[in-house]
Amino acid sequence: MKKIGNSQWLAPWERDIVIRALLDSDAELIKHDNARRLPLKMGGTTDIYMNLRNARNDPKMVALLAEVYAMPLRRLGVARFGEVPDAVSCFAGPLSINLGLPYVTIREQAKEGRVSKATAIGRLVRNEPFAIIDDVVTDGASKIAPARECIKAQVDLGPLVVLVDRQQGWHEKFKAEGLDLEVWPGMTLHDVRRYLIEHGVMARCDKAAEEKNPIIVALDGKNWDDVLPIVDRLRTTGCILKVNDLFFWEGYRNLISDLQVYGRVMVDLKGHDIPNTLENITRRFATNPPWAVTVHASGGEEMIKAVVKSFEGKPTKVLAVTVLTSMDQVACEEIYTRIPLDQVKKLAEIAFRAGAHGLVCSPQEAATLKSLYPKMELVTPGVRSEGLVAGDQKRIGTPRGAIEAGAKYLVMGRQILGATDPVEEVTRLLANEIKFS
Numbered sequence: 001m002k003k004i005g006n007s008q009w010l011a012p013w014e015r016d017i018v019i020r021a022l023l024d025s026d027a028e029l030i031k032h033d034n035a036r037r038l039p040l041k042m043g044g045t046t047d048i049y050m051n052l053r054n055a056r057n058d059p060k061m062v063a064l065l066a067e068v069y070a071m072p073l074r075r076l077g078v079a080r081f082g083e084v085p086d087a088v089s090c091f092a093g094p095l096s097i098n099l100g101l102p103y104v105t106i107r108e109q110a111k112e113g114r115v116s117k118a119t120a121i122g123r124l125v126r127n128e129p130f131a132i133i134d135d136v137v138t139d140g141a142s143k144i145a146p147a148r149e150c151i152k153a154q155v156d157l158g159p160l161v162v163l164v165d166r167q168q169g170w171h172e173k174f175k176a177e178g179l180d181l182e183v184w185p186g187m188t189l190h191d192v193r194r195y196l197i198e199h200g201v202m203a204r205c206d207k208a209a210e211e212k213n214p215i216i217v218a219l220d221g222k223n224w225d226d227v228l229p230i231v232d233r234l235r236t237t238g239c240i241l242k243v244n245d246l247f248f249w250e251g252y253r254n255l256i257s258d259l260q261v262y263g264r265v266m267v268d269l270k271g272h273d274i275p276n277t278l279e280n281i282t283r284r285f286a287t288n289p290p291w292a293v294t295v296h297a298s299g300g301e302e303m304i305k306a307v308v309k310s311f312e313g314k315p316t317k318v319l320a321v322t323v324l325t326s327m328d329q330v331a332c333e334e335i336y337t338r339i340p341l342d343q344v345k346k347l348a349e350i351a352f353r354a355g356a357h358g359l360v361c362s363p364q365e366a367a368t369l370k371s372l373y374p375k376m377e378l379v380t381p382g383v384r385s386e387g388l389v390a391g392d393q394k395r396i397g398t399p400r401g402a403i404e405a406g407a408k409y410l411v412m413g414r415q416i417l418g419a420t421d422p423v424e425e426v427t428r429l430l431a432n433e434i435k436f437s
Helices: 012-024 052-057 059-076 089-099 141-152 170-176 189-198 207-212 224-237 245-250 252-259 275-285 301-310 329-336 340-354 363-372 399-405 422-433
Strands: 030-032 048-050 080-083 103-106 129-137 160-165 183-188 215-218 240-243 265-271 292-296 317-321 358-360 377-380 409-412
Touching: 012 030, 012 059, 012 183, 012 189, 030 189, 048 189, 052 059, 052 089, 059 089, 059 129, 059 160, 059 183, 080 089, 089 103, 103 141, 129 141, 141 170, 160 189, 183 189, 189 224, 189 252, 215 224, 215 422, 224 245, 224 252, 224 422, 240 245, 240 252, 245 252, 245 265, 252 265, 252 275, 265 275, 275 292, 275 301, 292 301, 301 317, 301 340, 317 340, 317 377, 329 340, 340 363, 363 377, 363 399, 399 409, 399 422
Parallel strands: 080 103, 080 129, 129 160, 160 183, 215 240, 215 409, 240 265, 265 292, 292 317, 317 358, 358 377, 377 409
Antiparallel strands: 030 048
């Protein structure tokens, strides 16, 4: 059977209809808890749990799910399908009737105490187009044995068809097991979460938590699949999410709205071009305004004014970058012929005249800029706890030191992303170093 690639079998409008139907059912097919206390079978907790097995309590949902799952199986052109008990067992029979096709029940393990200890109930026919269906896929562990049973029987095995891909590592699990099996989902857990938040069923985060949290998490050097499980867990902490290389790779139109499900978004554009070009770029942002966007103050007063103008009437902050924290005094004097503090002050003056809402500077210049421009919001990169490696940053400071110097927001990346538990690290920083409870 041919490969299906990275696609979903439900169109966005179909997906929304299905999610709404699952929510409206009295059978509790979608459970949600904004505090992420719902337990998972594979361990850990989540904010959303899909429970299609409960469709047994709602005949209308059994009929609907049979119709929904018929869509991908028809497109695949299967002659037979398999169900992994027990999540989809309640509608496997109606689905068989809908399609006019036989089906097979494939257990992970053979049942003890039976005359036949076979793992499959029904026939697996060699070279016959075949697909396995299930409700969700997480790390894929429970799908390995059924897939191997099909491979052993030499069926023409297509993708694993699931309603929801929880995006929790099945690619890596299948690869480690040497299993060449695609997953074809109707939607992802992110799609469900986005729907629930955008339709007010769940809150993105407690507003008070957002207002008290000054941490901007730099999502640098990661792709969407890497970022998603991190921002999923960080969502309830109220952190701001900063993107630059991911923004250029994924594109603005979809990435920002996807990230806004998990927190306020800072687009680290670092724009530096003629005023007309920057205005054209940032005007497009106004259709889905981010929390903030950065431009280089060295682009000049007119350029910054053009960007500020493009966000008139929108909540987006225009942040002017002064001197990069990766520059030491030698580099700064070579490029600007000034020491860092003098150059930062000069660029801050330009940004202030242009009407920028805030300044990006190192913790070492924050106190000076706060005294000069008390109403401008200061964002400080180069922040890490005492004793941690500076990496490629030269002008750095501690979280508490930056706050005391006048910074309102702290950009922190590797310390949080590299922590065993990013949420625990954010909580520790707020309570012990930044002193927010």
